[in-house]
Structures are given as C-alpha cells and as structure tokens.
C-alpha cells in the first residue's frame with residue numbers, strides 16, 4: 190500500500206483535555222477513507238492539526254506524500270446565506286489557480302466547464318449560489334475544491350444536511366471524480382450506510398485512539 194499520509198504516535202490535546210494519545214494510522218493513496226467517531230471526539234481538530242503539520246513541514250508524527258497546495262479542505266460550515274450574490278460558476282472559479290499574470294483564459298474556462306459538468310452544475314451555473322439547494326451547494330463546494338487540482342481532498346460532514354437521495358448522489362459523484370482526477374479522499378461522516386457503500390476504509394476514532402477498518406466499497 191502506498192500511503193499519502195501516515196501518522197505515528199501522535200498526541201493531541203486541547204485546553205484541559207487530551208483528544209488523542211499515541212494515535213497511529215496510514216491513509217492509502219487513491220482510497221476513500223471515512224473518518225468516524227462520536228461528536229466531540231476530535232475528528233475536525235485532528236484534520237486541522239494534520240494540515241498545520243503539513244503547512245509547517247513538521248514531520249515528527251506525520252509524513253505526507255503531498256504538498257500543502259495539493260490538499261483541499263472543504264469545511265463543515267460555510268457562511269453562504271440566501272443573499273449570497275455570486276453565481277455558482279463564479280464561486281466555483283475561485284478555486285482556479287490564477288497565479289500567472291499571463292494566464293490563458295481558454296484552458297481555464299475549459300477546465301471550469303469540465304468540472305461543472307462532472308459535478309452536474311452546468312444547468313444551474315448562472316444561478317446565485319445563495320438560492321441553491323443544500324445538495325447543489327455541496328456540489329459547488331466540491332467543484333471549487335476540484336478546480337485547485339488537489340491530490341488529497343478532505344470533506345468535513347459534507348452530507349450532514351442532505352436527504353438520502355442527495356447523500357448518495359454526492360458520494361457516487363465523489364467516487365467518480367476520485368477515479369477521474371486520481372484523488373485520495375478523507376470524508377468525515379456519521380452515516381453508517383454511506384460508509385458501508387462507498388468507503389474503502391473507515392478510520393474510527395474512540396477512547397483517544399483510532400482503528401483503521403477495511404470496508405472494500407465497490408470500485
């Protein structure tokens with residue numbers, strides 16, 4: 190197994206509480222791993238800590254086979270209210286890396302349209318994101334993250350507010366884009382049905398430690 194991330198004997202505390210003690214696990218490249226555990230166990234804190242180590246090149250407890258700008262984190266909460274003015278396409282385009290002053294618009298536009306197609310947003314791309322449904326918003330967050338060409342994509346409770354149909358649609362989409370873009374995905378969730386159907390692995394966090402379970406989702 191080629192790992193994209195390995196964690197060795199990590200201790201992690203917040204003020205007045207130890208979240209993890211001697212936590213060790215590896216994440217396989219090209220896999221979809223669900224991170225599970227009770228509310229407050231430390232899933233989000235762990236992910237944020239790993240990203241900090243990566244950004245600071247701190248390799249005592251964590252070894253990454255990606256660079257920080259190859260990782261996209263889609264957070265649990267966003268401030269997108271009904272009045273949010275940007276249309277879906279413009280919101281998604283924020284993910285494009287336009288570092289070069291002389292960047293050529295045509296390939297970037299083609300890439301944007303391709304990602305809008307993959308995330309089934311083409312039909313509604315000119316509508317305001319603020320008026321989009323929960324499922325459409327999640328697809329827009331995913332599309333924006335894909336525009337940055339990540340190798341590792343981390344989604345925090347992306348299905349929490351979605352109905353069953355939309356949850357399955359998002360996970361099916363994730364498996365498709367995973368293959369098309371050669372991605373590795375970490376997906377924080379509480380949903381056992383989604384884990385059984387779509388995860389290759391489950392990293393279950395409990396009692397200050399974690400156990401990695403093989404799930405073997407359909408490829």
Ligand SMILES: Nc1ncnc2c1ncn2[C@@H]1O[C@H](COP(=O)(O)OP(=O)(O)OP(=O)(O)O)[C@@H](O)[C@H]1O
Pocket residue numbers: 203204226227228229230231232233234235
């Ligand atoms: N900066 C901080 N200062 C103090 N406490 C914090 C801080 N960040 C997180 N916590 C606490 O750490 C614990 C773990 O929080 P975290 O959000 O990582 O849990 P989680 O497993 O992602 O939970 P959920 O499933 O509810 O999203 C919680 O009790 C939270 O209140």
